[in-house]
Amino acid sequence: MIRCHELTVTFGSKAVLDRFSLDIPERGVTALSGPSGCGKTTLLRVLAGLERPQGGTVSGVAPSQTAILFQEDRLLPWRTVEQHLTDVLPRERWGEVPALLALAELEGEEKSFPSALSGGMGRRLALARCLALDARLYLLDEPFAGVDLPRALRILDRLNALPAPVLLVSHEPAVLARASATLTLDGPPLRLSS
Amino acid sequence: MACPKPLKNLIYVLLPPAFWLGVWQVCAFLVDRRLEGRGNELQLPYPASVWTAFTAMVGMGEFWATVAASLGRIALGLAWGVVLGAVLAVLTCASPWADRLLSPAVRVVRAAPVASFILLVVLWTGRDNVPAVIAAMMVVPVVWDSLFRGIQAVDRKLLELAQCCRFSRWKTLTLIYLPSLRPHILSALTTAGGLAWKSGVAAEVLCLPEPSLGQRIYYTKYYLDIPELFAWTAVTVALSLLLERLLRAGLARWGRGWGV
Numbered sequence: 280m281i282r283c284h285e286l287t288v289t290f291g292s293k294a295v296l297d298r299f300s301l302d303i304p305e306r307g308v309t310a311l312s313g314p315s316g317c318g319k320t321t322l323l324r325v326l327a328g329l330e331r332p333q334g335g336t337v338s339g340v341a342p343s344q345t346a347i348l349f350q351e352d353r354l355l356p357w358r359t360v361e362q363h364l365t366d367v368l369p370r371e372r373w374g375e376v377p378a379l380l381a382l383a384e385l386e387g388e389e390k391s392f393p394s395a396l397s398g399g400m401g402r403r404l405a406l407a408r409c410l411a412l413d414a415r416l417y418l419l420d421e422p423f424a425g426v427d428l429p430r431a432l433r434i435l436d437r438l439n440a441l442p443a444p445v446l447l448v449s450h451e452p453a454v455l456a457r458a459s460a461t462l463t464l465d466g467p468p469l470r471l472s473s
Numbered sequence: 474m475a476c477p478k479p480l481k482n483l484i485y486v487l488l489p490p491a492f493w494l495g496v497w498q499v500c501a502f503l504v505d506r507r508l509e510g511r512g513n514e515l516q517l518p519y520p521a522s523v524w525t526a527f528t529a530m531v532g533m534g535e536f537w538a539t540v541a542a543s544l545g546r547i548a549l550g551l552a553w554g555v556v557l558g559a560v561l562a563v564l565t566c567a568s569p570w571a572d573r574l575l576s577p578a579v580r581v582v583r584a585a586p587v588a589s590f591i592l593l594v595v596l597w598t599g600r601d602n603v604p605a606v607i608a609a610m611m612v613v614p615v616v617w618d619s620l621f622r623g624i625q626a627v628d629r630k631l632l633e634l635a636q637c638c639r640f641s642r643w644k645t646l647t648l649i650y651l652p653s654l655r656p657h658i659l660s661a662l663t664t665a666g667g668l669a670w671k672s673g674v675a676a677e678v679l680c681l682p683e684p685s686l687g688q689r690i691y692y693t694k695y696y697l698d699i700p701e702l703f704a705w706t707a708v709t710v711a712l713s714l715l716l717e718r719l720l721r722a723g724l725a726r727w728g729r730g731w732g733v
Contacts, residue, residue: 327637346637353634357652366648367638412638 280305280339281416281444287334288321295321297468298335303416307459308438308445318469319448323347323418326446346412348419352405354393360404361389367411375411382437383407384430398425406434410441419447423454432457494520518700526700527707535684543604543686544712547673550605551666554612558661561613562620583614591676600680604687608673612665619664623657624650659724663717670713 281303288296295318303309311319324330328342358366364376380386383403393401406422417438423431428451435457438445447458455461463472497520504517514522530536561579565572582590590610594603627650635645651658677687686709693702 329633329637343639349630349634351630353630355631355648355652358648366640366644408638 282338283322283326283335284338285335286322286325286332286337288318288325288330288332294468295466296325296332296335297470299469300335301462303339303444303446304460306442306444308435308447310455310458310461311446311448311464312450312455312461313464313466313469313472317464317466319464320350320420322469323420323446323448326416327418340416344415346409346414346417348406348409348417348422350420350424352393352401354401354405356393358392359389360385360391360393360396363404363408364411367408372411379407379411382410383434399427399430402426403430403434415443417441417443417445419445421448421450423449423451428453515697515699518703522700523703523707526698527704530701530704530708539684539686539689540708540712542682542684543674543677543709546604546677546682546685547608547669548716550608550673551612551669553605554609554665554669555616555662557609558613558616558665559620561617562624565617565621566624579614579617582610587611587672587675588679591679594676595680601682603680604673604676604682604685607676608669611668611672615665615668616661619657619661620654623654626657627653655724655727659721662720662724666716666720667713670709670716674709 283299283301283303285298285300286296287294287298299318299322301322311322313319321330324347325332326337326340326342327345327347329347354363355366360380361376364379365373368375376389377386380389383406385400385403385407388396388400388404393404396404402422402425406419409417409419419438423434426434431451431454435454438447439457439459447454449455449458464470465472497517501517501519505519508516561575565575587607591603591607594606594610598606631649631653632645635649640648674687674690677685678691679687681688681691686705689705690702690709693699693705
């Protein structure tokens with residue numbers, strides 16, 4: 280079990296996480312939903328080691344064992360689709376590129392640059408790059424923004440079958456309904472909605 | 474009837490030089506009318522006189538040796554200046570103390586007159602090394618400034634991504650920094666190339682290393698051979714433009730296909 284225990288993060292005088300605790304199951308997709316600005320992204324950034332909490336602990340996973348998909352795609356305009364994946368994979372795992380492209384439904388786009396991709400395709404490439412990382416916990420911030428719903432649900436089913444747990448932020452009711460577990464949040468500071 | 478495209482392209486290419494050659498010819502004619510004797514040859518020779526001087530120069534054996542010697546010296550100075558400017562940019566970005574220590578020196582080099590440095594460097598290194606040293610000194614502030622700004626402007630979100638993707642330092646350099654710096658490198662190299670030529674040839678004129686374009690330009694003044702002065706100047710300009718074109722072409726190949 281991955282456990283967040285009494286995490287506290289403040290920006291200036293604003294408490295975004297105030298002794299927030301959460302247990303993440305060992306497998307499957309845990310979906311988080313809640314209003315914008317309630318602290319969901321901050322929680323993911325703390326788990327990824329990008330924000331240092333002023334208090335609390337995370338057990339069961341180290342920041343270096345996580346992989347995060349940011350709210351923005353953060354693609355490199357000078358790298359092709361295929362290179363985005365080989366850049367993060369060790370050479371001995373380059374054979375996994377076709378499977379990752381299939382997971383993100385990007386077959387046939389190997390040689391395309393990001394400027395030639397649609398918004399949804401760019402999002403799926405960012406997702407595939409995140410999943411290419413060997414991680415014990417995947418943190419996905421709105422992975423299906425700009426992705427059509429049937430495709431998003433197909434990809435979600437594949438995420439549900441991953442051997443590592445996925446913590447996912449989404450506002451899409453159909454995605455929340457299909458996840459293994461769903462938590463509705465409120466804030467700031469972040470708290471489970473009653 | 475519409476003008477065929479190849480002809481249109483030819484007109485686009487030839488019209489500007491033809492226009493300026495025409496302006497030059499008219500000005501030389503006006504000077505010729507106002508002055509008697511060899512007046513126009515001393516002040517503003519006709520394009521034809523310069524062409525004659527140029528063809529005579531090219532026919533001489535030492536022309537290519539002169540061009541190669543100057544090109545070698547200035548290219549060496551440019552390369553040193555680019556390397557040193559890049560190292561300084563990295564150092565001053567990495568450490569505020571390095572910035573505090575090195576920035577004033579770089580600003581002094583940028584503001585001080587080139588002639589002062591030329592005279593000093595003659596005393597320090599001997600005349601043969603002056604053009605390369607001066608070209609490097611003039612290039613350093615340009616490259617440093619451009620790369621310093623470029624490094625500071627690299628998208629922090631991409632650096633965060635590199636950290637999350639567990640990129641090595643080498644990967645972060647080659648996949649994030651260098652492509653992000655491409656426009657700054659292009660701008661720095663093209664400006665630096667022109668500066669290296671100007672300052673390097675100026676240093677040659679004052680120090681007369683042998684053989685050199687600057688030495689040839691100096692002798693044209695000595696013998697009042699103004700058509701040859703124009704011809705050597707044209708050679709210098711042509712080499713500078715060629716160098717700039719080569720640098721641009723090299724950097725364009727680097728970014729081909731990015732769609733940005």
